[in-house]
Amino acid sequence: MGMTSTEPATDPTPEPASAATRVIAWLRAHLFGLAVANLVANIGIVVTGGVVRLTGSGLGCPTWPKCTEESYVAHEALGINGVIEFGNRLLTYVLAAIAITVVVAAWNRRGVIRRLAIIVALGIPFQGVIGGITVLTDLNPYVVALHLLLSMGMVGLCVWILDEIRSPVREAAPRSARTAAVVTFVVGWFALWLGTVVTGSGPHSGDLESRRTGLDPALMSHIHAYAVYALVAATLVTLWLGRRNAYVRSVAITLLVVELAQGLIGWVQYLTDLPVLLVGFHMVGAALISAGVARLVCSVRARA
Numbered sequence: 001m002g003m004t005s006t007e008p009a010t011d012p013t014p015e016p017a018s019a020a021t022r023v024i025a026w027l028r029a030h031l032f033g034l035a036v037a038n039l040v041a042n043i044g045i046v047v048t049g050g051v052v053r054l055t056g057s058g059l060g061c062p063t064w065p066k067c068t069e070e071s072y073v074a075h076e077a078l079g080i081n082g083v084i085e086f087g088n089r090l091l092t093y094v095l096a097a098i099a100i101t102v103v104v105a106a107w108n109r110r111g112v113i114r115r116l117a118i119i120v121a122l123g124i125p126f127q128g129v130i131g132g133i134t135v136l137t138d139l140n141p142y143v144v145a146l147h148l149l150l151s152m153g154m155v156g157l158c159v160w161i162l163d164e165i166r167s168p169v170r171e172a173a174p175r176s177a178r179t180a181a182v183v184t185f186v187v188g189w190f191a192l193w194l195g196t197v198v199t200g201s202g203p204h205s206g207d208l209e210s211r212r213t214g215l216d217p218a219l220m221s222h223i224h225a226y227a228v229y230a231l232v233a234a235t236l237v238t239l240w241l242g243r244r245n246a247y248v249r250s251v252a253i254t255l256l257v258v259e260l261a262q263g264l265i266g267w268v269q270y271l272t273d274l275p276v277l278l279v280g281f282h283m284v285g286a287a288l289i290s291a292g293v294a295r296l297v298c299s300v301r302a303r304a
Contacts, residue, residue, distance in 0.1 A: 027105035032165050034102045038120065039158035041095050043287045046151050048088045050283040054276045058139045058206025060085030064132035092131075096124045102161070116161045123154055139210035141200030148196055152189075155287050156294035163298040170247050172302035177242035181300045184234040184255075188293035191227040195286055198224050204279060221270055228266070231289075232259050235296075242300060251299040255292035262289060 017025070027034065052058055060074070060081035061067035067074050067086055074086035099121040106117040127150055134143045172178070201215040235256050242248035262285035269278040 024104060027101055028108065031102070031105040032162070034098065034105050035158065035161050035165055037098050038102050039155065039162060039291070041098050042151065042154045042158050043284070043291070045091055045095055046148070046155070046287045047280070047284055048091055049148065049151070050280050052085055052088050053206040054204055054279055055081065055084055056206065057081035057084040058210065059135065061089065061135065064135045092124065092128050096121070099124055113161060113164045116157055116164070120154055120157050120161070123150070127151065127154070139206045141205070141211070141213050144206070145196035145200055149193065152192055152287065152290040155290045159291045159294040160298060163295065167298070167303050168247050170245065170303050173242040173245045173248045173300035177238055177245070177248060178300040180234065180238040180241050181296050184231065184238050185293045185297045187227065187231045187234045188289055191224065191231050192286055192290060194220070194224040194227050203274060225266065228259065228263050232256065232263070235259060238296065248299045251296050255296055258285065258288050258292050261285065
């Protein structure tokens with residue numbers, strides 16, 4: 001007589017994943033897209049910050065962290081300036097939400113990707129505090145400059161994250177090209193800093209009552225222009241030295257196009273007494289310059 005097994009049958013159907021597990025899996029699968037959103041959002045906050053300044057809404061909410069002494073939100077008495085300034089504050093939370101999703105998506109990526117994602121996420125509340133200090137100091141031009149430059153730095157870090165996640169396989173560029181890329185990066189940041197000095201001495205202060213640096217805006221504009229000339233020259237040198245590397249060549253050419261467009265906008269806005277729309281485009285260009293010089297430095301490294 002045959003033996004009959006008394007072992008219980010096993011259910012081959014796996015346990016369904018929890019909602020949290022499914023969400024995390026989705027975030028990990030879309031890490032690159034989330035990192036792109038992180039970059040776009042950080043460029044966007046530069047643009048909206050420019051709108052605040054160019055519309056004279058820098059003190060639309062006259063205090064911080066509240067909008068007024070009595071309220072955390074803007075109210076009718078503050079008018080459109082209050083709406084614009086408060087709206088920019090709210091965008092910080094959107095930025096933070098995107099950055100947190102990137103951290104979650106990158107958490108299983110040990111190494112530089114996770115570290116960079118954490119730095120960007122922690123940098124957003126820090127930026128919020130600096131923004132609050134700009135309000136509490138009645139838009140001190142030096143604090144405003146720091147606020148803008150930190151945003152530019154966040155843009156560069158977001159570009160670095162993207163390069164680490166997805167970048168073409170390539171050999172390292174020649175040592176001379178790598179050195180030239182670093183020089184281009186440094187000169188680019190010097191030009192960005194000088195741009196904040198020009199802004200701090202110019203008419204678009206963010207509020208009629210806020211003080212200026214007292215520097216001659218025409219003189220500072222010319223000094224800034226010379227820095228941009230140096231940036232273009234350094235980019236051309238990097239392009240020449242790294243011309244045999246297709247990726248470096250492509251990145252350097254793209255950066256050069258952005259620089260020339262940015263220089264053209266800068267000269268036109270200078271000759272036309274700084275119309276608000278052109279100044280806004282110039283701020284977008286500045287963010288793209290920050291992204292471009294960061295990408296250039298990344299491009300000269302080897303990628304396996």
